[in-house]
């Protein structure tokens with residue numbers, strides 16, 4: 001496989017640190033720069049916790065980095081508002097991009113799909129990189145045909161900025177592809193405390209839990225007469241996401257246009 005030159009945005013973050021290790025351990029990946037709003041001019045190896053072999057410059061200005069460094073792929077693991085900005089910027093420069101940050105609305109996705117098409121550039125937005133989470137979403141889509149009364153409970157660490165999680169939204173979207181819109185619960189139900197029934201997407205209820213100690217977890221509950229099916233996935237740590245990040249960085253080299261969800265590139 002050809003060498004892939006990578007710019008990583010968010011190298012000091014929890015995901016960024018795992019991604020640096022993964023890049024370091026992948027012979028055909030080469031880190032050529034990092035985007036970090038706080039450490040302009042430094043080398044990645046000098047940032048706390050970063051592999052000592054990484055002689056790549058740090059830029060605080062993403063546009064300057066993209067223009068100055070010869071790269072094949074930008075991987076963004078920052079935060080929802082920044083990920084969006086970086087994807088738009090990279091596409092405008094014709095730079096292939098893998099986005100791990102979540103919080104994309106359907107309007108954002110529509111606009112960025114058009115931009116990727118117009119620029120003839122590959123991009124992947126992966127609401128969840130964990131292979132088990134992709135399977136949980138696919139199995140939920142299968143089950144929804146037969147058990148259409150569904151509630152999603154997603155549980156994350158308390159530093160998470162977006163709610164519901166990108167995974168919960170993607171799960172609900174996949175379900176709506178096979179299920180008619182449906183009102184669940186009693187037709188006369190009312191919330192005595194606002195939010196008690198969670199958020200709602202085409203009748204599917206989504207409940208977001210945020211607690212210290214959690215990493216990333218989701219249960220999809222399917223209720224039927226006298227039965228309950230639960231499909232559950234747990235990420236115990238962030239190394240669970242790295243095979244997916246690696247697959248996305250390899251796959252984005254071969255595609256044109258925007259792909260939303262790793263299930264679309266898994267064989």
Ligand SMILES: NC(=O)C1=CN([C@@H]2O[C@H](COP(=O)(O)OP(=O)(O)OC[C@H]3O[C@@H](n4cnc5c(N)ncnc54)[C@H](OP(=O)(O)O)[C@@H]3O)[C@@H](O)[C@H]2O)C=CC1
Nearest residue numbers: 010012013014015035036037077078079100101127128129
């Ligand atoms: N798709 C998936 O499978 C997964 C996605 N995620 C998503 O990935 C993102 C990162 O998660 P996580 O690592 O846990 O979060 P962290 O808060 O640990 O890391 C985010 C990092 O981004 C940096 N950052 C913020 N703004 C900028 C900027 N303008 N330029 C460069 N870097 C910036 C932060 O730096 P500073 O400290 O200076 O603010 C921080 O180091 C989140 O959006 C999360 O939802 C997480 C896990 C899995």
Ligand SMILES: O=C(O)C1=N[C@H](C(=O)O)C[C@H](O)C1
Nearest residue numbers: 102127128160165166167216
């Ligand atoms: O912020 C996180 O941590 C995670 N974000 C993604 C999401 O919003 O679904 C993926 C995973 O759940 C971890």
